[in-house]
Amino acid sequence: MRPREPESGSTETTAPAAEILLVPLIDVNWLVYAPFDPARGYRVDPPDVAKSIGETRALCRRLREQAGGRYILTPHSGTYCRSEYYEGEMLEVYREAVADGAELCVHLHEEIKGAGTRYGEPDHMAAMVQDCKNRLEDAGISPVAYRGGHYAYAPFMNRLLENNDILIDCSCAPGMDYPDREAIWTEAELSAFYLPENPRRPSTGQARSRVFEIPIGSDGGGSAYANILHVEQSDLDNLKRVWAAIRERAKRVERPQIVHSLFHTGSMGQPELAERFRRFLEFVPEHGGAFVTTVMAKAAYDHAVEARV
Numbered sequence: 001m002r003p004r005e006p007e008s009g010s011t012e013t014t015a016p017a018a019e020i021l022l023v024p025l026i027d028v029n030w031l032v033y034a035p036f037d038p039a040r041g042y043r044v045d046p047p048d049v050a051k052s053i054g055e056t057r058a059l060c061r062r063l064r065e066q067a068g069g070r071y072i073l074t075p076h077s078g079t080y081c082r083s084e085y086y087e088g089e090m091l092e093v094y095r096e097a098v099a100d101g102a103e104l105c106v107h108l109h110e111e112i113k114g115a116g117t118r119y120g121e122p123d124h125m126a127a128m129v130q131d132c133k134n135r136l137e138d139a140g141i142s143p144v145a146y147r148g149g150h151y152a153y154a155p156f157m158n159r160l161l162e163n164n165d166i167l168i169d170c171s172c173a174p175g176m177d178y179p180d181r182e183a184i185w186t187e188a189e190l191s192a193f194y195l196p197e198n199p200r201r202p203s204t205g206q207a208r209s210r211v212f213e214i215p216i217g218s219d220g221g222g223s224a225y226a227n228i229l230h231v232e233q234s235d236l237d238n239l240k241r242v243w244a245a246i247r248e249r250a251k252r253v254e255r256p257q258i259v260h261s262l263f264h265t266g267s268m269g270q271p272e273l274a275e276r277f278r279r280f281l282e283f284v285p286e287h288g289g290a291f292v293t294t295v296m297a298k299a300a301y302d303h304a305v306e307a308r309v
């Protein structure tokens with residue numbers, strides 16, 4: 001028997017009017033994880049879960065204050081850390097976040113140091129998604145979204161997620177083209193959209209899947225760190241520049257843009273990064289942005305489409 005779902009602290013589900021609807025996405029992780037980086041010897045340190053619990057709690061408190069509890073946690077599960085972030089006291093931290101209004105995501109890292117990835121293996125991916133989902137559900141938490149490590153998303157994921165009733169994905173970095181990592185987003189849109197059956201092909205003429213994609217915020221100039229809302233791999237001025245480009249697009253197409261930003265719990269130990277994220281969160285609502293959960297973002301998109309028909 002599954003325990004009942006915890007009460008959600010936030011009853012509000014309607015997205016506020018804004019030029020940019022931003023989902024603050026928080027990767028629950030540790031330092032150092034560099035399975036693709038020969039310069040660092042493909043270094044992957046073992047996770048320090050006790051430290052992560054403290055860092056995640058601190059970050060959730062901040063997001064409760066600064067973002068009204070509207071954000072999504074994407075805990076790492078992968079080759080080098082399968083279940084540590086999906087068991088024990090960590091689950092208690094997630095329940096506290098959900099009580100504040102936050103969401104949980106299944107997040108897989110199927111890399112093999114210096115050798116490649118397993119993102120293209122349907123049976124393996126299905127088993128890993130199922131395992132994470134079961135662990136969260138057994139703790140009374142329903143994961144609402146999926147996210148692939150390093151932006152990986154094989155076309156079969158559409159069906160896999162639909163079969164698991166996970167209808168939101170946050171794997172996309174628009175323009176990215178890393179076939180060896182299963183991260184091909186050359187046809188992706190810059191604001192949230194429903195993935196076509198094959199997300200790697202132009203959507204024209206293709207049937208639409210039921211999976212709603214919320215990409216990382218991008219200036220439209222590519223998928224390099226400088227182009228996207230990856231807080232650690234940027235600086236505040238550049239984040240503001242990318243933000244301005246997204247806001248400009250919203251004005252041009254006369255539609256709110258729906259995107260996510262990326263920050264990692266492992267960065268909380270570095271005061272400069274924690275402060276940068278604090279200031280970014282402060283900047284957002286003062287510059288045409290509103291914080292939303294992924295479910296609120298999807299509802300806002302569906303509602304706007306219905307209104308246009």
Ligand SMILES: [Zn+2]
Nearest residue numbers: 027029076149
């Ligand atoms: Zn990750």
